[in-house]
Amino acid sequence: MVNKMQKQKIADWGNYPVVEAETVRFNQAEQLRVALGEPGEVIAYGxxxxxxxxxxxKRVIMTRSFRSFLSFDSASGVVCCESGALLAELLEAFVPRGWFLxxxxxxxxxxxxxAVAxxxxxxxxxxxxxxxxxxVSLEVMRADGSIVRCSREEYxxxxxxxxxGMGLSGVILNVTLQLKAIESAWVRQQTIRASRLSELMDAFESFDEWTYSVAWVDTLAGGDALGRGMLMRGEHATVEQVQGHSTFSAASQRKLNVPFFLPNGLLNRGTMMAFNSVYYHQNQKPVKERLVHYESFFYPLDAIGNWNRIYGRRGFMQYQFVLPRVTGRVAVEAILKKIQASGLGSFLAVLKLFGEQESFISFPMAGYTLALDFPVCFEVFKLMKELDAMVADWGGRLYLAxxxxxxxxxxxxxYPHADDFREAIALLNGGSTRFSSLLSNRLGIT
Ligand SMILES: Cc1cc2nc3c(=O)[nH]c(=O)nc-3n(C[C@H](O)[C@H](O)[C@H](O)COP(=O)(O)OP(=O)(O)OC[C@H]3O[C@@H](n4cnc5c(N)ncnc54)[C@H](O)[C@@H]3O)c2cc1C
Known part of the structure; x- marks a missing residue:
């Protein structure tokens, strides 16, 4: 592949902001080294x-062409792969062999x-x-073209x-990853309907022995029904539990697509309320259990291609925060009330409960995380600024991704290590090529 630079308009999933950038593709490490030889600011784009x-x-390194599988140990489930491979490509290759992400x-x-960055x-x-x-380990190309192999033992x-680190330490070349053994491509899913936020949180906390749990929250329901929603829990199904289904069958290929940007404003309070009400009442029983394919349990939104275009050309933003468990209950309720008072509804709202995590600059901490989608408009910026103050006062933070x-x-x-992170990146960014993104410039990291 020719290491050719191209000018094009690019954006991330929210389509906000859209920028004109020089893009460079590579499928060999040597081509990447040549590209990094050019001075200026650059960041990896997955x-x-x-x-x-x-x-x-202004200049981005597109990694998608760098995606070969390098090795796989079928006894331990350890795989080594180039960084541009999609999780979808790993699933396709390894689920039939009994391994999952x-x-x-x-x-x-x-x-x-x-996923690593x-x-x-x-x-x-x-x-x-x-x-x-x-x-298990990583290989990363630094700005000077040197390659660092690192792990918990090495560097x-x-x-x-x-x-x-959001791509700021270099371009990740290879990832060695421990996969997880599964007996089938199916998931035993239990859905629990909760009529208010406290019930939903009780359900999370009383069933945390389940491997997977996630909840959808109706952000538009008010009064006693504030924070009502549906908790989905799941376990990989065993061979005995999938009787009647082919153990490792692929999901059906039926896929919808949003072919163009829909008009701005199509998703308004009325359409969202109608959708939420139908969704909430679809389950007649308060608890429902069924066997579902892993695709529909883990990736329901992937069934609609380009669903981000529903928000129109102006784009949308996701506001995802995490709050410590001690303040989480009160704080999530107050934040939901604040959103309701603003009159701005979130079409998609996903709640999860994180466990403990010790890390340098990662987002998770033990507590509740809520992700909310809002179409881009002036009032949303104002609301988010007010929410920032609440999140910070309650000891939480926002997800950089x-x-x-x-x-x-x-x-x-x-972010407790914000200063150390900035210093470490400054040390690494010593040469004429610097890793930085619009995000890192805005946050004063670079
Ligand atoms: C529908 C949807 C659902 C999602 N659900 C979740 C979720 O449940 N949990 C969650 O944590 N996230 C979730 N995300 C966010 C997503 O997982 C992360 O933003 C992820 O980083 C995107 O990876 P990407 O390959 O698209 O990278 P990009 O979005 O292109 O880049 C993300 C970051 O990774 C860096 N990067 C990419 N490749 C490399 C590389 N080779 N070397 C160095 N840095 C690199 C970039 O510089 C950037 O900082 C979701 C996103 C969508 C659209």
Missing amino acids: NGRSYGDASLQ PVSPGTKFVTLGG ADIHGKNHHGEGSFGAHV PEFFALTIG KDARMDEAMFAKT
Whole structure:
């Protein structure tokens, strides 16, 4: 592949902001080295599934062509792969052999490099931690073209900085990852309907022995029904439990697509309320159990291609925060009330309960995390600023992979290692090529 530079408009998943950038592709490490020989600011771009500006810069390195599988040990389930491979490609190759991803985000269209750089979390954080916990080792190309092989034993500080480091320590080339053994492609799913927030949180806390749990919250229901929602719990099904289904069958290929941007404003309070009410009442029973394919349990949104276009050309932002468990109950309720009072509804709201995590710069901490989607408009910026103050006062923080607008002071106040992170990146960025993104510039990291 020719290491050719191209000018094009790029964005991440929220389509806000959109920037004109020089993009460079590579499929060999040597081509990347040549590209990094050019002076200036640069950042890696995986599959653009972060929501804001984490992988945007005037010059970006597109990693998707660098995606070969390098090795696999079928006894231990340890795989080594180039960083541009999608989680979807790993699933396709390894589920039929009885191996699954140790941590899955809400979409499988994320690259391995993006999964490490954002230290992504799944529905099993309370028991199995974030993606980085399952990474055995990494190879990273630094700005000067040198390659660092790092792990918990080799260059542990550089390893810790790269996991959750949002691409600022270099371009991750290869990821060696521990997969998880499964007996089938099916998941035993239990759905529990909760008529208010406290009930939903009780359900989370009383059933945390389940491997996977996640809840959908109706942000538009008020009064006694504030925070009503549906908790989904799941376990990989055993061979005995899938009788009647083919153990490792692929999901049906039926897929919808949103072919173009829909008009701005189509998703309004009325349409959202109608949808939420139908969704909430679809389950007649308060608890329902069934066997579902892993695709529909882990990646329901992937069934609709380009669903981000529903929000129109102006784009949308996701506001995802985490709050410590002690303040979480009161704080989530207050935040939901604040959103209701603003008159701005969130179409998608997902609640999870994280377990403990010790890390340098990653997002998770023990407590509740809520992710909310809002179409871009002036009032949303104002609301989010007010929510920032609440999140910070209650000891929480925002997820960098979803952010497009947080300010430097909020980052410094809420990430305990913000200063050390900035210093470490400054040390690494000593040469004429510097890793930085619009996100890192805005937050004063670079
Ligand atoms: C529908 C949907 C659901 C999601 N659900 C979850 C979820 O449940 N949990 C969760 O944690 N996240 C979730 N995400 C966010 C997503 O997992 C992360 O933003 C992830 O980082 C995106 O990876 P990407 O390959 O698209 O990378 P990009 O979005 O292109 O980049 C993300 C960051 O990774 C860096 N990066 C990418 N590749 C490399 C590389 N090779 N070397 C160095 N740095 C690199 C970029 O510089 C950037 O800082 C979701 C996103 C969507 C769209």
